[in-house]
Amino acid sequence: MKIIEIKTYHLRQLLDEPFGFSQWWYDQRNILLVEIVLDSGISGWGEAYGPAEVNQTIIEKFYKPHLMSRNPANTDEIWQFMYNRGIDFGRKGVMVAALSALDIALWDIKGKVAGKPVYQLLNKGRETVKTVTPYATGMYFVKRDNLSQHLAEEAAGYVDAGFSSVKMKVGIGDIAQDVANVKAVRTAIGENIGLMIDANHYFSVDEALELGKQVEQYNIDWFEEPVSPDDYAGYRKVRETLNMPIAGGECEFTSIGFADLLSNGCVDIAQPDPCAAGGISEMIKISQLVDQVPPEGKCRFKLRSYVATEAGKNPKTVTSSFVTNSSVQKMTGLGDSETTTQLVFHTWGSGVALSVSLQLCAGLLNGKKSNGNLPYPIIEYDRTINKFRENIFIENPVIFCNGKLTVPQAPGLGFEINREYLEKYRVDT
Numbered sequence: 474m475k476i477i478e479i480k481t482y483h484l485r486q487l488l489d490e491p492f493g494f495s496q497w498w499y500d501q502r503n504i505l506l507v508e509i510v511l512d513s514g515i516s517g518w519g520e521a522y523g524p525a526e527v528n529q530t531i532i533e534k535f536y537k538p539h540l541m542s543r544n545p546a547n548t549d550e551i552w553q554f555m556y557n558r559g560i561d562f563g564r565k566g567v568m569v570a571a572l573s574a575l576d577i578a579l580w581d582i583k584g585k586v587a588g589k590p591v592y593q594l595l596n597k598g599r600e601t602v603k604t605v606t607p608y609a610t611g612m613y614f615v616k617r618d619n620l621s622q623h624l625a626e627e628a629a630g631y632v633d634a635g636f637s638s639v640k641m642k643v644g645i646g647d648i649a650q651d652v653a654n655v656k657a658v659r660t661a662i663g664e665n666i667g668l669m670i671d672a673n674h675y676f677s678v679d680e681a682l683e684l685g686k687q688v689e690q691y692n693i694d695w696f697e698e699p700v701s702p703d704d705y706a707g708y709r710k711v712r713e714t715l716n717m718p719i720a721g722g723e724c725e726f727t728s729i730g731f732a733d734l735l736s737n738g739c740v741d742i743a744q745p746d747p748c749a750a751g752g753i754s755e756m757i758k759i760s761q762l763v764d765q766v767p768p769e770g771k772c773r774f775k776l777r778s779y780v781a782t783e784a785g786k787n788p789k790t791v792t793s794s795f796v797t798n799s800s801v802q803k804m805t806g807l808g809d810s811e812t813t814t815q816l817v818f819h820t821w822g823s824g825v826a827l828s829v830s831l832q833l834c835a836g837l838l839n840g841k842k843s844n845g846n847l848p849y850p851i852i853e854y855d856r857t858i859n860k861f862r863e864n865i866f867i868e869n870p871v872i873f874c875n876g877k878l879t880v881p882q883a884p885g886l887g888f889e890i891n892r893e894y895l896e897k898y899r900v901d902t
């Protein structure tokens with residue numbers, strides 16, 4: 474069994490109505506998919522988060538030449554090879570996102586070869602998981618009169634559709650407007666629906682505290698990315714001061730990055746994006762880290778030292794050089810009580826990314842207890858316009874019904890790509 478081809482697909486959808494968040498406006502949606510083809514004819518699919526052209530170039534020019542003829546079953550070895558190959562300039566960011574897409578495709582292959590959905594490889598076949606509860610991500614900024622009313626109506630629509638929680642954007646540039654938007658949405662959805670706010674690292678610490686204090690009365694289930702992802706002390710101050718859970722991590726990469734985020738006591742809810750932060754292989758390690766964080770929130774993870782690659786040779790000892798469950802150590806003196814930190818995967822992009830997060834929720838998180846009012850596990854379900862969420866499959870295995878999303882049960886990630894649809898929206902040919 475060996476890799477004989479790696480293909481990339483850049484898809485683009487032009488949007489009729491742009492939507493924005495605290496950082497910029499979207500007028501188009503770009504997706505980068507990767508397909509790894511084996512000599513046996515089996516194909517595995519993955520997706521990279523971030524700028525599609527850049528991810529495409531990294532995969533095609535940087536990783537692909539090193540992966541041809543390799544045995545796809547050696548996911549740890551291939552992950553470590555790719556990471557080591559880029560470590561001098563790509564420990565975080567798009568180098569890891571491109572790596573993530575390839576790792577995900579290898580896990581799709583792993584499941585297809587085993588004849589099992591990926592989640593059953595992750596939970597070792599312990600249980601069948603049919604559904605995961607989603608929350609609706611929406612309430613982006615749009616250029617319309619009376620934005621608060623528009624957002625309130627959008628949120629009420631998600632509740633009518635069966636969602637039990639919704640997430641909205643804040644950081645519009647005017648805290649009074651943010652507060653008015655949150656109030657309008659809370660009023661529209663009522664008290665029994667979960668409400669999360671997401672600033673996409675827009676605020677200074679003082680601004681985040683100002684907004685947080687003003688919206689505490691609206692029962693916020695988490696405040697996502699209140700401050701810069703680099704500001705660990707700021708995260709901690711916001712978390713210690715506000716009376717609401719703090720979430721973050723979609724700008725963080727690999728288990729090394731999450732060890733920093735968690736050991737600095739930054740978040741109640743860690744949000745790695747599987748298509749950015751290191752693929753399925755790395756999500757396993759991050760979930761193990763999250764499970765080790767004590768209720769006090771602060772802990773220390775001992776990372777094994779990095780083993781350098783001997784020039785021109787594949788590293789042989791690399792799988793032992795990373796964060797593993799056995800290498801995780803709690804800070805002494807913090808007790809052994811149950812963790813309260815939780816994992817909620819950041820999920821954006823096509824149906825491929827959504828299927829990956831569903832497999833991870835089902836395989837790594839199912840059966841774990843919630844630390845708050847929201848169900849757990851819970852999956853992010855983006856509700857903005859996106860042709861590639863449902864339509865790129867021959868038959869969509871991810872169905873929203875009775876407030877739940879179905880987990881694909883077919884082998885691998887559980888879908889079959891509609892190649893005609895792909896070709897229709899490709900912009901790289």
Ligand SMILES: [Mg+2]
Binds near residue numbers: 673698723
């Ligand atoms: Mg976010």
